Amino acid sequence: MRTLRVATRRSALALTQTNYVVERLKQVTRGVDFELVPIRTRGDEIVDRALSEVGGKGLFVADIEEALATGRADLAVHSLKDVPFELRDGLTIGAVPRREDPRDALISRTGQGLFDLPPGARVGTSSLRRQAALRRLRPDLVVATLRGNVDTRLRRLEEGQFDAIVLAASGLHRLGLSDRITEYLPVDRFVPAVGQGALAVECRAEDDEVMQCLAAIADPDATRAVEAERAFLSRLEGGCQVPIGAYAEPVGRDLRLLAFVADPSGSHCLQLERTAADARALGIALAEEALRQGAADWLRPGRGD
Ligand SMILES: NCc1[nH]cc(CCC(=O)O)c1CC(=O)O
Numbered sequence: 001m002r003t004l005r006v007a008t009r010r011s012a013l014a015l016t017q018t019n020y021v022v023e024r025l026k027q028v029t030r031g032v033d034f035e036l037v038p039i040r041t042r043g044d045e046i047v048d049r050a051l052s053e054v055g056g057k058g059l060f061v062a063d064i065e066e067a068l069a070t071g072r073a074d075l076a077v078h079s080l081k082d083v084p085f086e087l088r089d090g091l092t093i094g095a096v097p098r099r100e101d102p103r104d105a106l107i108s109r110t111g112q113g114l115f116d117l118p119p120g121a122r123v124g125t126s127s128l129r130r131q132a133a134l135r136r137l138r139p140d141l142v143v144a145t146l147r148g149n150v151d152t153r154l155r156r157l158e159e160g161q162f163d164a165i166v167l168a169a170s171g172l173h174r175l176g177l178s179d180r181i182t183e184y185l186p187v188d189r190f191v192p193a194v195g196q197g198a199l200a201v202e203c204r205a206e207d208d209e210v211m212q213c214l215a216a217i218a219d220p221d222a223t224r225a226v227e228a229e230r231a232f233l234s235r236l237e238g239g240c241q242v243p244i245g246a247y248a249e250p251v252g253r254d255l256r257l258l259a260f261v262a263d264p265s266g267s268h269c270l271q272l273e274r275t276a277a278d279a280r281a282l283g284i285a286l287a288e289e290a291l292r293q294g295a296a297d298w299l300r301p302g303r304g305d
Contacts, residue, residue: 231283
């Protein structure tokens with residue numbers, strides 16, 4: 001019997017996601033054992049600064065990729081939105097499983113929705129995309145930086161440091177905290193981050209046995225949607241410290257891609273939409289439209305959601 005070692009971060013959300021993937025893999029394999037390899041990443045250690053300042057989301061992934069590349073682990077489960085476009089040499093995304101809720105969610109202390117919060121209310125988020133979307137919808141709110149894992153963020157709301165916070169609905173669902181959500185922010189007003197709600201299972205590209213196991217848990221709709229979203233992001237130069245969102249979903253046989261790009265100073269933003277059959281071509285075409293409409297002037301190195 002082969003034992004597959006699964007690298008995972010140690011946060012409650014990471015462990016829940018990893019256990020979900022291991023359970024799915026147990027349903028489609030026989031004679032395979034799974035063992036977790038918990039890893040502390042630099043992204044988990046640095047919690048006092050915005051990620052966009054310290055090297056971006058790649059910090060969560062690099063130490064896990066090291067474990068895969070050196071053979072300490074055979075597969076790893078990531079939140080897809082944390083995975084950079086360029087993977088380490090020799091590694092690949094073997095599966096994108098069924099996607100969780102892609103939406104952002106607002107949790108407020110008083111139970112007021114986004115449009116009921118009083119002027120000057122403090123809303124916590126550290127994602128540049130969420131900051132830009134909030135500024136566009138409610139320029140009268142005060143947006144303040146909030147980082148840390150889901151429990152930390154909820155605690156800081158309860159302590160009164162914020163009147164409301166914005167988090168990914170998927171993380172709350174996975175942690176059994178859906179009842180805390182005050183309001184779901186619709187995807188066409190608050191375009192989700194690329195890959196939000198989806199998982200990426202990464203492995204060594206030449207490990208045929210693992211690749212076969214992973215193919216059995218891949219979800220075709222999620223895979224195709226994420227391909228369009230990531231093509232959009234990469235055409236806007238992969239790692240840009242610009243607020244960017246993109247969300248694709250099937251419409252009949254086609255895919256509809258919604259995208260949001262804002263200028264980092266918050267004075268301009270674009271929201272675009274296009275429908276087509278080929279996921280990658282769709283992502284690239286919509287990115288080119290965004291560049292033509294002004295996004296070309298806003299791009300800077302780095303990335304932040
Ligand atoms: N920014 C950090 C991060 N990376 C992945 C998730 C979980 C969301 C997901 O499943 O995509 C979160 C938390 C959040 O954005 O609230």
